[in-house]
Amino acid sequence: MSTMSLVGALNAGLRKSMADDDRVILMGEDIGTLGGVFRVTAGLREEFGADRVVDTPLAESGIVGTAIGLALRGYRPVCEIQFDGFVYPAFDQIVSQLAKFRARSGGRVSLPIVIRIPVGGGIGAVEHHSESNESYFAHTAGLRVVSCATPDDAFHMIQQAIQSDDPVIFYEPKRRYWDKGEVLDQSDRNLHEARVLREGSDCTLVAHGPTVATALAAALAAAEDGFSVGVVDLRTISPLDLSTLEEQTMTSGRVVVVHEASTFLGIGAEIAAAISESCFYSLRSPVLRVGAFNMPYPPAKVEDAFLPSVDRVLAAVDHAMNY
Amino acid sequence: MSRQTDSQSTTKTRPVPPTLSVITEGSPLSFVNPDGTLTADGEAHGIDIELTRGLYREMLLARTLDREALSLQRQGELNLWLMCLGQEAAQIGSVAALLPSDMIFPSYREHAVALYRGVTPAELLVQWRGLAHSGWDPRKYNLQMAALVLGTHTLHATGYAVGARMEQTDEVVAAYFGDGATSQGDVNEAFNWASAGSLPVLFICQNNQWAISTPTSVQSGGQIFRRAAAFGMPTWFVDGNDVLAVHAATTAAAAHIRLNGGPALIEAETYRMAGHSSSDDPTRYRSDEELESWARRDPLTRIEKLLRLMETPESFFAELDESAERLGAEVRDACRNLEPTELADLFGNVYAEPHDSLEAERRSYQESARALAGVNR
Ligand SMILES: Cc1ncc(C[n+]2csc(CCOP(=O)(O)OP(=O)(O)O)c2C)c(N)n1
Ligand SMILES: [Mg+2]
Numbered sequence: 001m002s003t004m005s006l007v008g009a010l011n012a013g014l015r016k017s018m019a020d021d022d023r024v025i026l027m028g029e030d031i032g033t034l035g036g037v038f039r040v041t042a043g044l045r046e047e048f049g050a051d052r053v054v055d056t057p058l059a060e061s062g063i064v065g066t067a068i069g070l071a072l073r074g075y076r077p078v079c080e081i082q083f084d085g086f087v088y089p090a091f092d093q094i095v096s097q098l099a100k101f102r103a104r105s106g107g108r109v110s111l112p113i114v115i116r117i118p119v120g121g122g123i124g125a126v127e128h129h130s131e132s133n134e135s136y137f138a139h140t141a142g143l144r145v146v147s148c149a150t151p152d153d154a155f156h157m158i159q160q161a162i163q164s165d166d167p168v169i170f171y172e173p174k175r176r177y178w179d180k181g182e183v184l185d186q187s188d189r190n191l192h193e194a195r196v197l198r199e200g201s202d203c204t205l206v207a208h209g210p211t212v213a214t215a216l217a218a219a220l221a222a223a224e225d226g227f228s229v230g231v232v233d234l235r236t237i238s239p240l241d242l243s244t245l246e247e248q249t250m251t252s253g254r255v256v257v258v259h260e261a262s263t264f265l266g267i268g269a270e271i272a273a274a275i276s277e278s279c280f281y282s283l284r285s286p287v288l289r290v291g292a293f294n295m296p297y298p299p300a301k302v303e304d305a306f307l308p309s310v311d312r313v314l315a316a317v318d319h320a321m322n323y
Numbered sequence: 324m325s326r327q328t329d330s331q332s333t334t335k336t337r338p339v340p341p342t343l344s345v346i347t348e349g350s351p352l353s354f355v356n357p358d359g360t361l362t363a364d365g366e367a368h369g370i371d372i373e374l375t376r377g378l379y380r381e382m383l384l385a386r387t388l389d390r391e392a393l394s395l396q397r398q399g400e401l402n403l404w405l406m407c408l409g410q411e412a413a414q415i416g417s418v419a420a421l422l423p424s425d426m427i428f429p430s431y432r433e434h435a436v437a438l439y440r441g442v443t444p445a446e447l448l449v450q451w452r453g454l455a456h457s458g459w460d461p462r463k464y465n466l467q468m469a470a471l472v473l474g475t476h477t478l479h480a481t482g483y484a485v486g487a488r489m490e491q492t493d494e495v496v497a498a499y500f501g502d503g504a505t506s507q508g509d510v511n512e513a514f515n516w517a518s519a520g521s522l523p524v525l526f527i528c529q530n531n532q533w534a535i536s537t538p539t540s541v542q543s544g545g546q547i548f549r550r551a552a553a554f555g556m557p558t559w560f561v562d563g564n565d566v567l568a569v570h571a572a573t574t575a576a577a578a579h580i581r582l583n584g585g586p587a588l589i590e591a592e593t594y595r596m597a598g599h600s601s602s603d604d605p606t607r608y609r610s611d612e613e614l615e616s617w618a619r620r621d622p623l624t625r626i627e628k629l630l631r632l633m634e635t636p637e638s639f640f641a642e643l644d645e646s647a648e649r650l651g652a653e654v655r656d657a658c659r660n661l662e663p664t665e666l667a668d669l670f671g672n673v674y675a676e677p678h679d680s681l682e683a684e685r686r687s688y689q690e691s692a693r694a695l696a697g698v699n700r
Contacts (some may be wrong), residue, residue, distance in 0.1 A: 033608045034536035055541050057506035058473060058534050086472065089507065124402045127456045128471050264680065293684045295673045300402050300453030302666040311695050 001184050007177045009151035010040045010116075013158035014078065018048050024162055025070060027054040027063055028080030028116075037082055038118060038177055060086055064093035064115065068101070071111045076162060078114040085128030087117055091136075098167045099142030110165045114158070119147075120210040120260045121307055122175035124300040131297055132261035137169045138238040138270075145238040146191060147171040149212035151180065153195075153235060156187035164191065173210035194241035196248065200230025203254040203317050206245065206271060208234035211258045211308055218258075218313035228252075229317060237267055242274055249275050253284035254320040258308050263291040285323035288316045351592050352572055353562035357620050359628025368571055372633055378419060378566045379626045380643055382411035385435035386623060387647040391654040392434070392448065396601040400658050402453040407434045409564070409596030412622030413529045414499075415439060416569025417589065420577060421497055421525075424465060428480040428498040431469040432529075436499065440464040444650075445657040454664045474500055474507035477526065481513045484522040484586075493581045497525040503534025505547050514554040517586035524586040525576055529563060531595035536608040548590035556586045563591030564622040594620070667692070 004012065018024045026041055032055035035042030045053035056063050060081060067077035081087045087094070094115065101111050121130030138145045144166050148154045154172065161168040168191075189195065197212070198219055207215035212233045219229040232248055234241070249255055255275055257268035272287035290308045298306050354365030361370065389407050396404040407414065414435035418427070429436055437447055437459075446458035450469070457468040470476035480498035487494040504510055505528060517524040528547050532539055551558035557579060559572035569591055576587040594617040598605040630639070670685035 029534075030536045032536075035607075037535070055537055057542055058503040058537065059506040059508065061508055062506070088472075089509070124453060126403055126450065126453075126471065293670070293688060294681050295670060296456075298666060298669050299450075299455050299664055302664050302669070305666040305692070312691065315691060315694065 001182055003180055004151045004155070004183045005178050005180050006148075006151045006154050006172070007038055007040050009155040009181075009183050010158055010172065011042060011044070012183070013155040014041065015044060015047065017078075017159050017162045018044065018052060021076065021162075022052075023074060024076045024078060025052050025054065026078050026080065027056050027067060029056060029058055029063075029082050031055060031080050036080060038174065040116070040172070041080065060088075060090035061093050064090040064098060064113075067113050068093065068097055068111060071113050072109070076112045076114075078116060078162060081115060081117045083125075083129045084117055084119045084131040084133055087115075087133065090115075094137065094143070094167075094169075095140050099140045101142075102166070103142060111167050112162075112165045113167045114161045114164075114170050115167070116158075116170045116172060118174040118177070119171040120173055120175060121297055121303050122210065124303070126300070127297065130300075130303065132259065132292070134169070134171060134237055134259075135261055135266050138267060143167050143169055143238065144192070144236075145169045145171070146236050147173070147209040147234065149173060149176065149207075149209050149233050149235070152183045152187070153233075155183045156189070157191055157235070160191040171209055173212075175210050176213065179213070192236040192239055192241060194235055194244040195233045196230065196244065197233050198229070198231040200248075200252050201228040202252060203227065203256060203320055204230045204232060204248040204252040205256050205258055205313065205317075206232045206234060206248075206268075207258040208237065208267070210260055214308055214310060214313060215258050218310045218317065221310060221314060222317055227317065227321065234267075240271070240274065242278065245271065245275060246278055249279040250282045253282055254317075254323075255283075255287045256290060256313065256316045256320060257287065258290045258313055258316075260307060261291055262294045263289040264294045266291055285320040288320055290316045351560045351562040351590075352568045353565045354567040354571065355565050355625050355629050357625050359625050359632050361629075365567065368567075370567065370629070370633070372635075374570070375567060375626060375630060375633075376635065376639060378412075378415055378570060379623070379630060380646070381415045381419065381439055382435070382566060382623050382626070383643055383647055384650055385411045385415060385438050387650050388434060388438055388444065388447070388654055391651045392451070392658075393597070393601060395448070395655065395658050396451070401448065401451045401601075403451050404601045405432045405599070406595075406597035406601070407432050409594045409617065409622065410529055410531055411435050412566035412569055412626075413527075413563035413591035413593045416566040417497070417499075417527050417573040417591070420570045420573035421495060422577075425495045425497060425577070426465045426467065426480075426483055428467045428476040428483070428496070429469050430473070430476070430500055430504070431471050432501070433469065433499050437464075437466060440466045442466065443657065444654040445661060448654070448658045449661055452658060452661055454661055470500075474504040474510040474513075476500070477504075477510045477513035477524075478516070480524050481517045481520075481522060484517065484524045485520065488520065488522055488584070493523075495523050495525050495577045495580050497527055499527045499529065501534060502528065502530040502532070502539050502542055502547060503537065504528075505550075506542055511550075514550065514556070514586070514588070518555045521585040523580045523584060525573070525580055526586065526588045527573070528588065528590045529593055530590055531563075531593050533595050533599070533605075533609070535599045535603065536605075538609075546590070548588060551588040554588075556588055558588040558590065560590050561592070563593030564617075564620050564625070566622060566626060593622075596621075
């Protein structure tokens, strides 16, 4: 066990995967000499060489497209997209190519590719650097989509994603990159399991990635006011771990989903629908969502008002309690 | 390979500048050596002293803006700044050779171009202070918003040029982009599209040798200007640190486009003297020797030397220093006096026509903001 930042944990996880399996190849813009703009791959080129930690041309469609070619020869590429807002040039390669290969080939061809995306806002960045686009990919059959929130999960989940024989979109909460936490040597948790961080009998907060810490802070604040509010870290978006969500709903009867993406057709909408389908009689209030407004991510100076805050989460909890 | 540009179409009335042959071989076109003396091409072309002074002035002002903005960033007044240090000649030499009516599609580093077009310091800084996504009205300056998703705007320029072609204007539509952006599919689609449609697009690539930490040797397998031949457009490969050569090449390329209609490519060989941005540490990936070798080719120093060789009065430099000081003060004041932005005001910017669900979100935001303000009071 050791204490690491989320960036350090990703770096350690990637190093372990590369050491364990020489078919694992990292590719992306500025990931070699520089170690990536967030330093997630720092030191890996020195250790594994320029063939396995590849500084690519500046072309996202190329990164994913060539990763597919490598995977067709048995490699296991891990692509870095420099910022969330720059994944779109690769959209066709991800959505029409990567996601569909297996089904198109009648199950004959699998593509074990991981696409790492630093996601979300809160770092004062300029436009296109703070987006939350998980819904696009979760809406695409053939892709697995996961989202880590802590150093421990970052370390284990990146390795599990690399071991997966399916394509995995791997979200990293960039405003939590420098947060430290304990990392255990082993994990008994499956990649596609949600995690209950806190049990609550009044209300359950469901969050993933960067909003997990927000949800925890809100739950603590609510506890001070005498409410028992639980927190579920989703961890996996596709597939969704519905059974964990259902269990929690049965205990608390109230669910508030918190994410940075816009609520309109966001993951919260899917969770709300799924829970009302399966737990209708356990619900004491409608499932509520706290997320972005349906507008482009705003300029940095107003992002605090835009991002789901503890206050906004508490307001939703209040609303659910008083329903 | 050279193309005749002076013996064709008589339908256009604009005067044809001194013909400059299309350059696709050898070293970049250069007029002024780093020590301020003229090259053989420079001698042959001749030097316009007034033009030279004007270009020098604009470069110095651009450098002042850049320096002030970086120091504002270091003081925490700006969130981010992308320095154009070292690229003043590539930017000023090219923009000055265009007409004010020529539409420009810039990337994020073209501050010198923006300043030249009359964009105010406040309009320039508002984006980097984190208050807006863009600061100026594109129509006012014939300067579009900065493209941050690399290369996308080269296609926008191409589409804009389709309109110019249909309306039979003699506009040139210019797109500025970097060496890194040339790896994007969009840029290569734009090259092909503009050429296939014989569209009046001037592609201006500032090859500053780096795309963040990625050098051009890793970025591309061949020289960028050589692509032009395969796409079927003329190209000028020019010393991007030589403002007079850039100006002459751009003048020739623009004249070619106005006369013949089709696109052209300029590759200006320059150097990003600072980090990629205020967040970057370039010592992690490049050597001091490389930086020093380019410092010796500084675009301002060589023109200052040339102007002194040409016996420019001291008063010219003194006045210019005063202008630069005034600009510096203006930049600092403009930055600190920028109005705050309210999230509530941004809802109305998303759609041109009413959008019911966003309108409902705006109302709920305002209600909750009021409620939260009440709680915290
Ligand atoms: C599509 C896309 N991918 C990645 C980025 C992140 N990024 C911003 S600038 C940059 C390097 C650009 O290099 P170049 O085109 O040479 O322009 P320069 O910064 O040197 O002016 C990168 C990778 C981006 N802005 N857009
Ligand atoms: Mg560059």
